[in-house]
Amino acid sequence: MKTSRRWLSLMLSLILFLTGCGPTSHGIKAAQYKVWFVAKSTDTDFWLSAFAGANAAKAEYNVDLTIVGPETEEDYGKQNEYIAQAAEHNADAIIFSAISYTENAAAIDAAADAGVKIVVIDSDVDSRKVSARIGTDNLQAGRMTAAAVLDTQEPELYVGIVNFDLGSRNGQEREMGLREVLASDGRVRGVHTVNVSATPDAAAAGTEILLADYPEINVLVGLNEPLAVGVAQAADRLGLAGTVRVVGFDTNVQCVDLMRSGTVSALIAQNPYAMGYLGVETAWKLLEGQSFDPNRLIDTATTIITADNMFTIESQKALFSFG
Secondary structure, eight states: OHHHHHHHHHHHHHHHHHHTOOSOGGGOOSSOOEEEEEOSOSSSHHHHHHHHHHHHHHHHHTOEEEEEOOSSTTOHHHHHHHHHHHHHTTOSEEEEOOSOTTTTHHHHHHHHHTTOEEEEESSOOSOTTOOEEEEOOHHHHHHHHHHHHHOSOOSSEEEEEEEOOTTOHHHHHHHHHHHHHHTTOTTEEEEEEEEOOSSHHHHHHHHHHHHHHOTTOOEEEEOSHHHHHHHHHHHHHTTOTTTSEEEEESOOHHHHHHHHTTSOOEEEEOOHHHHHHHHHHHHHHHHTTOOOOTTSOEEOOOEEEETTTTTSHHHHHHHSOOO
8 A cells, every 4th residue: 555655656747747737726837936015115005905915926927026125215327226026036026106207217117127027016117118007097097086075064165185206106196186176066175285295294294384374275185095084183282173174195004094084085995915915916917928908907906995984894804905
């Protein structure tokens, strides 16, 4: 019996060797591709969710995944260093979210020229050498934000927008979509923007500046996760719940708690988990020879969350998408 088992084991090993097949998921080959994920930062709920999605796909597609990002969402220079490092370490693909549409472009072009496949998620870069683009339709998300802003019985609306760096494409597109819709509603009497660093403290300070300069403001909007937190915290600290409507972009525990208490009226929830997962999946498919149209966005879901729908199954998935 022991001899038979030994021969059976040897025969199976020989078959696996000759066919090149191993115990990999869904027939994916054992040879690993090296993929770098260069994010805007590494410590917000948005990016932690994106990393969770990327790691799930890492296991599914058997890739060697390296995740890096700068300490702040303004440090495009550090991102450029990571891009160069990825190429130097013979990365097969880079998943990238650009801090600067223009200032990250040359580094991405250089990596692509070195043979690295480029997959953009979340925030675009000014490069024709990107192989695929994944994320939110930010113009449409801006229009959704406007719908949340306008969902009120107030006869006159004065809107304060707290946005992030002018060089970041997604923030500017969100504001364009937001302003486009606001301009079509006669109740909107004024729209004012302040651009700040993408941190809660900077957003809170920017909120207070807006309110000091334009005390008539009765709607506040924060256009990404740290800004939404800062705007909401400032409104809460100033006792503006029920007086000023607060609309935030992205989701996090602080804003969800402030929605339950009445300070936050709506959150525009993206799907960073899907962005991370699809980023790795798409990189693997590119390396396997599949092609994508880089001019056609692979769109991930965006949802408006309010106190009325926040406890539905769909909203809970959008609010807590770590996987």
